[in-house]
Amino acid sequence: MSEYTRIMPIVALRNLAVLPGMLIHFDVNRKKSIAAIEQAMHDDQMVFLVAQKDMRVEEPAMEDLYCVGCISQVKQIMKLPGGIIRVMIVGTKRGELDYLASLSPYLSGQISVKEKEEEVFSENEQRAMLGTLREILELYIAENNKIGKDVVKQLMVADTIDKLLTSIHASIPLTTEQKQELLEKNSILERFQTMTVILSNEVEILRI
Numbered sequence: 469m470s471e472y473t474r475i476m477p478i479v480a481l482r483n484l485a486v487l488p489g490m491l492i493h494f495d496v497n498r499k500k501s502i503a504a505i506e507q508a509m510h511d512d513q514m515v516f517l518v519a520q521k522d523m524r525v526e527e528p529a530m531e532d533l534y535c536v537g538c539i540s541q542v543k544q545i546m547k548l549p550g551g552i553i554r555v556m557i558v559g560t561k562r563g564e565l566d567y568l569a570s571l572s573p574y575l576s577g578q579i580s581v582k583e584k585e586e587e588v589f590s591e592n593e594q595r596a597m598l599g600t601l602r603e604i605l606e607l608y609i610a611e612n613n614k615i616g617k618d619v620v621k622q623l624m625v626a627d628t629i630d631k632l633l634t635s636i637h638a639s640i641p642l643t644t645e646q647k648q649e650l651l652e653k654n655s656i657l658e659r660f661q662t663m664t665v666i667l668s669n670e671v672e673i674l675r676i
Contacts, residue, residue, distance in 0.1 A: 471582045473566065476516045477504035478575040482523035485647035486538040489634040490559040497552045503574035505542060505555055513542045516563055516579050519648055530568050536652045539563045539579065587656050597629045597660050604667045611674035633659050642666065
C-alpha cells in the first residue's frame with residue numbers, strides 16, 4: 469500500500485456522499501463551489517467531493533466537513549438559469565482531507581490518497597455475498613414501494629459485489645450519515661457488512 473498527497477479544489481456537498489465508481493448529476497449554486505468546479509476544469513478535471521456534517525452551514529470550515537470524501541472527475545458542466553450549474557461527475561478514489569489550504573475564492577485542501585491492492589474474491593465468495601445482499605434488498609424493495617422499476621432492474625443486474633454496493637449507494641434513499649459510513653469503510657468486505665446491517669435495519673423500520 470502506497471500513499472501520496474495533493475492539493476485539490478474542494479466542493480462541500482449537502483445531503484450527499486459520493487463513492488468511487490458512482491456516476492452522478494447534481495446542481496451547484498454556491499459561488500465557492502462553482503469556482504472550485506471551474507478550477508478543476510482548468511486543471512485536470514479532478515475535484516474532491518466531501519459531505520458537510522450540517523447542511524445548513526453556508527460557509528463550511530474544516531470542522532464542518534467530514535474527513536473522508538471522494539476524488540472525482542468532472543465529466544460535464546451545464547449552465548442553468550439563476551447562476552446554477554449542473555455537473556456530471558464520476559467518483560474515482562477515496563481521499564482524506566488533511567487540512568484546508570484556502571477558503572477563497574474556492575475551497576482547496578491537501579488530500580491524502582492511499583493506493584490499495586485490489587481485493588479478490590473467489591467465485592463462491594462473490595456468489596454468496598451477492599445472494600445475501602440481493603435477498604435483503606428484495607425485502608427492502610418489498611417494503612418500500614417508492615423504489616421505481618428501473619432502479620430495481622439496475623440493482624439486480626449488477627454482477628459483482630462492488631458494483632451492487634455502488635448501485636445501492638447511488639439509488640437507495642439512505643441518510644447522509646449512512647452514506648458517509650459506507651464511504652469511510654476501507655474494504656469491499658467492510659462495506660458489504662455495513663450495507664447488510666443498514667438495509668436490515670431499514671426493513672425493520674419500514675415494517676414498523
